[in-house]
Amino acid sequence: xxxxxxxxxxxxxxxxxxxxxxxxxxxxxxxxxxxxxxxxxxxxxxxxxxxxxxxxxxxxxxxxxxxxxxxxxxxxxxxxxxxxxxxxxxxxxxxxxxxxxxxxxxxxxxxxxxxxxxxxxxxxxxxxxxxxxxxxxxxxxxxxxxxxxxxxxxxxxxxxxxxxxxxxxxxxxxxxxxxxxxxxxxxxxxxxxxxxxxxxxxxxxxxxxxxxxxxxxxxxxxxxxxx
Amino acid sequence: xxxxxxxxxxxxxxxxxxxxxxxxxxxxxxxxxxxxxxxxxxxxxxxxxxxxxxxxxxxxxxxxxxxxxxxxxxxxxxxxxxxxxxxxxxxxxxxxxxxxxxxxxxxxxxxxxxxxxxxxxxxxxxxxxxxxxxxxxxxxxxxxxxxxxxxxxxxxxxxxxxxxxxxxxxxxxxxxxxxxxxxxxxxxxxxxxxxxxxxxxxxxxxxxxxxxxxxxxxx
Numbered sequence: 001x002x003x004x005x006x007x008x009x010x011x012x013x014x015x016x017x018x019x020x021x022x023x024x025x026x027x028x029x030x031x032x033x034x035x036x037x038x039x040x041x042x043x044x045x046x047x048x049x050x051x052x053x054x055x056x057x058x059x060x061x062x063x064x065x066x067x068x069x070x071x072x073x074x075x076x077x078x079x080x081x082x083x084x085x086x087x088x089x090x091x092x093x094x095x096x097x098x099x100x101x102x103x104x105x106x107x108x109x110x111x112x113x114x115x116x117x118x119x120x121x122x123x124x125x126x127x128x129x130x131x132x133x134x135x136x137x138x139x140x141x142x143x144x145x146x147x148x149x150x151x152x153x154x155x156x157x158x159x160x161x162x163x164x165x166x167x168x169x170x171x172x173x174x175x176x177x178x179x180x181x182x183x184x185x186x187x188x189x190x191x192x193x194x195x196x197x198x199x200x201x202x203x204x205x206x207x208x209x210x211x212x213x214x215x216x217x218x219x220x221x222x223x224x225x226x227x
Numbered sequence: 228x229x230x231x232x233x234x235x236x237x238x239x240x241x242x243x244x245x246x247x248x249x250x251x252x253x254x255x256x257x258x259x260x261x262x263x264x265x266x267x268x269x270x271x272x273x274x275x276x277x278x279x280x281x282x283x284x285x286x287x288x289x290x291x292x293x294x295x296x297x298x299x300x301x302x303x304x305x306x307x308x309x310x311x312x313x314x315x316x317x318x319x320x321x322x323x324x325x326x327x328x329x330x331x332x333x334x335x336x337x338x339x340x341x342x343x344x345x346x347x348x349x350x351x352x353x354x355x356x357x358x359x360x361x362x363x364x365x366x367x368x369x370x371x372x373x374x375x376x377x378x379x380x381x382x383x384x385x386x387x388x389x390x391x392x393x394x395x396x397x398x399x400x401x402x403x404x405x406x407x408x409x410x411x412x413x414x415x416x417x418x419x420x421x422x423x424x425x426x427x428x429x430x431x432x433x434x435x436x437x438x439x440x441x442x443x444x445x446x
Binding site for chain 2: 051092103
């Protein structure tokens with residue numbers, strides 16, 4: 001296959017950038033990774049995503065695609081003849097995958113992030129309780145979607161696995177920070193096993209950031225107030 | 228086996244209007260069930276237990292929630308009829324981007340402009356006008372957002388059309404004066420039966436907004 005001009009603007013620590021990377025790896029697409037400098041936005045980023053000015057941005061043959069879930073779908077469709085399908089094939093399953101991916105970004109992620117930004121113990125406890133509640137829903141969603149198979153998408157990782165799985169590094173960082181385990185063999189048996197499988201997947205393993213590096217980065221991003 | 232399609236919707240919902248437009252474009256016959264989202268009926272809770280919101284599209288007893296997801300579903304299931312999303316992957320990604328922009332950015336100030344007062348109202352108005360400008364620029368001289376053909380982004384934004392008059396009234400601005408390209412585009416879209424039949428009367432929406440303003444304490 002001819003090398004196509006594919007660039008990805010992002011950061012090693014970003015969950016949303018990771019989604020794009022996993023999709024590119026699944027499809028065996030070579031790309032140039034353009035690491036953004038922490039604290040500033042490159043000219044290319046601002047030019048390619050003038051509306052949101054955010055990463056990731058996939059640039060394919062000089063044409064930018066923005067928003068991580070939109071990028072993943074684009075990769076699946078533009079390279080539909082290579083690698084496994086990322087979206088399920090049946091329209092109803094696709095609707096369900098899209099529903100839960102939206103839930104993860106609009107509800108679940110917001111409560112996870114609020115643990116790191118919580119002011120005081122009371123706020124933190126409330127955020128933790130909310131993440132517990134929302135994770136329970138994801139455990140049920142996994143059981144419904146996977147139908148006994150190893151991933152949300154069935155036999156191999158797909159759209160919804162990528163949507164949630166890219167959070168696993170940060171999720172671990174939040175668990176350590178809050179001193180609270182969310183992914184647990186007793187509370188979330190299916191998700192706990194799925195998480196291990198996801199991280200071991202050849203498309204994911206080489207690009208999952210190290211937890212210690214992420215934790216250090218988290219301290220920079222979410223500084224604790226001085227006692 | 229004949230398809231059974233039910234739509235749980237509430238008459239003022241801009242999201243429900245989108246789904247109605249899409250179903251009409253595809254010529255899909257469906258049963259409309261007026262569902263007040265403030266009254267959580269057992270059917271609504273059963274079909275959308277996570278968000279408990281309308282619209283809910285129920286196809287052969289299986290629920291599909293979230294209007295943009297419904298649009299893609301309708302396009303994929305009734306694929307031999309009029310296509311809503313472009314087939315080219317890049318064009319499709321752009322269509323998804325703009326529909327996402329409308330829901331992520333445009334939606335909030337679009338209701339805050341009538342629901343809030345004072346500083347919050349001023350901020351909402353400023354933001355709303357900025358987003359209208361972005362949408363005006365993106366449309367440019369095209370007939371529709373996707374080019375020559377009415378589609379996904381047009382449906383996503385026209386869903387809000389019934390609410391434009393209320394936004395203008397409480398935001399104290401005129402879309403026709405500020406955004407001439409959008410105005411031409413709305414008139415073009417309003418020539419479509421699917422659009423006209425899906426929309427609520429703008430004055431009825433303004434009456435509804437007065438009721439909602441009291442609820443929000445803005446009256």
